[in-house]
Amino acid sequence: MSSESITFAPVGTVHCEFKYRFETARQGVFAKNRGYIELLPHRNYEQALEDLDGFERIWVIFAFHLNHDWKPKVTPPVVPGQRRFGVFATRAPYRPNPVGISCVELEKVEGLRVYIRNFDMLDQTPVLDIKPYIPEADSFPESRAGWRDEIRREEYSIQIEDTAREKMAVIHTLCGLDMENFCKVQLIREPTAKERKRVEPYHGGLWTIGCRTWRIAFRVKDRTVEILDVFSNYSPEELRAGQPDPYHDKEFHRRFQEKYPV
Numbered sequence: 247m248s249s250e251s252i253t254f255a256p257v258g259t260v261h262c263e264f265k266y267r268f269e270t271a272r273q274g275v276f277a278k279n280r281g282y283i284e285l286l287p288h289r290n291y292e293q294a295l296e297d298l299d300g301f302e303r304i305w306v307i308f309a310f311h312l313n314h315d316w317k318p319k320v321t322p323p324v325v326p327g328q329r330r331f332g333v334f335a336t337r338a339p340y341r342p343n344p345v346g347i348s349c350v351e352l353e354k355v356e357g358l359r360v361y362i363r364n365f366d367m368l369d370q371t372p373v374l375d376i377k378p379y380i381p382e383a384d385s386f387p388e389s390r391a392g393w394r395d396e397i398r399r400e401e402y403s404i405q406i407e408d409t410a411r412e413k414m415a416v417i418h419t420l421c422g423l424d425m426e427n428f429c430k431v432q433l434i435r436e437p438t439a440k441e442r443k444r445v446e447p448y449h450g451g452l453w454t455i456g457c458r459t460w461r462i463a464f465r466v467k468d469r470t471v472e473i474l475d476v477f478s479n480y481s482p483e484e485l486r487a488g489q490p491d492p493y494h495d496k497e498f499h500r501r502f503q504e505k506y507p508v
Contacts, residue, residue: 254309254374256286256309256372256373256374257285257286257289257291257373257374257375257376258283258284258285258286258291258358258360258372258373259283259284259370259371259372259373260281260282260283260306260308260365260367260368260369260370260371260373261281261282261283261284261369261370262279262280262281262282262365262367262368262369263279263281263369263422263423263424264279264281264367264368264369265368265369265370266368266458267312267368279363279364279365279424279427280353280361280362280363281361281362281363281365281367281369282359282360282361282362283306283359283360283362283373283376284358284359285358285359285360285373286358287358291358292357292358295355295358295360298352298355298360298376298378299352299354299355301352301378301379302351302352302379303349303350303351303352303378303379304349304350304352304360304362304376304377304378304379305347305348305349305350305376305377305378305379305384306347306348306349306350306362306365306367306373306375306376307345307346307347307373307374307375307376307377308345308346308347308348308367308371308372308373308374309344309345309346309371309372309374310339310341310344310345310346311344311370311371311372312339312368313339313340313341313344315340316333316340316341316342316344317333317338317340318332318333319331319332319333320333320336320338320340322336322337322338323435323442329393331393335392335393345374346367348365348366348367349379349384350362350363350364350365351363351364351365360376401434401435401469402433402434402435402437402466402469402470402471403469403470403471404429404430404433404434404470404471404473405470405471405472405473406426406429406473407472407473407474407475409474409475410462410463410473410474410475410476411426411473413475413476413502413506414426414476416502416505416506417460417476417498417502420498420501420502421495421498423457423458423460425457425460425462425476428457428462429455429462429464429471429473432455433455433464433471433473434471437453437455437464437466437471438453438466443455444456444457448463451465452464452465452474453465453466456479458493458495459478459479459480459493459495459499460476460477460478460479461476461477461478461479462475462476463475463476463477477506477508478499478502478503480496480499482508484496485499485500485503
């Protein structure tokens with residue numbers, strides 16, 4: 247190790263249902279998810295984990311494994327006036343060294359598995375280190391927060407129609423995808439911002455947002471986002487037997503359409 251080059255090896259890997267960048271919450275406190283960190287065997291990490299389960303929260307230091315470049319100026323998910331900020335003044339993943347931190351809730355420790363919830367990491371995220379969250383040392387709620395102090399707290403309320411909620415429950419049973427939480431994370435602010443989200447205008451003045459290979463139809467009325475429907479983003483031709491299935495999920499869509507024919 248020298249001042250010019252520092253090499254780290256992961257101590258473990260995150261395992262969870264979130265696999266794609268657009269599923270990541272802005273911060274762990276906005277997520278409603280569960281998963282676990284599997285530490286590597288034969289490294290004496292069992293002893294290293296002793297005494298950790300007495301803490302309610304932990305810091306997880308990880309690598310942004312899906313990012314391969316960096317940007318000196320970035321536009322975070324929630325900004326005042328659509329401005330760009332220096333990356334060191336944000337927690338954006340586009341960093342010279344792709345290192346992230348997440349304060350997560352600790353559920354339990356079993357062997358080499360650290361069970362966590364409410365985090366902003368994806369499946370297969372490499373974990374570099376784990377540290378305890380110490381309230382008297384790590385919490386300074388009265389501190390100035392730079393440009394974040396300018397953010398207007400303009401959040402939309404999310405209402406999910408019964409039909410859409412029923413379909414979301416079916417999809418969750420089929421493949422474990424939590425669409426309700428996805429909507430709360432993605433649509434609570436700037437729900438129709440096409441430059442930031444996978445949203446498209448839809449017929450009748452509605453909008454849709456992509457969630458993996460599904461689409462969710464919604465309406466914006468005053469300060470409320472009304473979730474109206476959920477449907478497959480695959481065409482009938484794409485769902486025919488023998489067609490390529492790069493995401494290994496077409497059987498879920500076929501079973502969904504058996505219950506809800508187009």
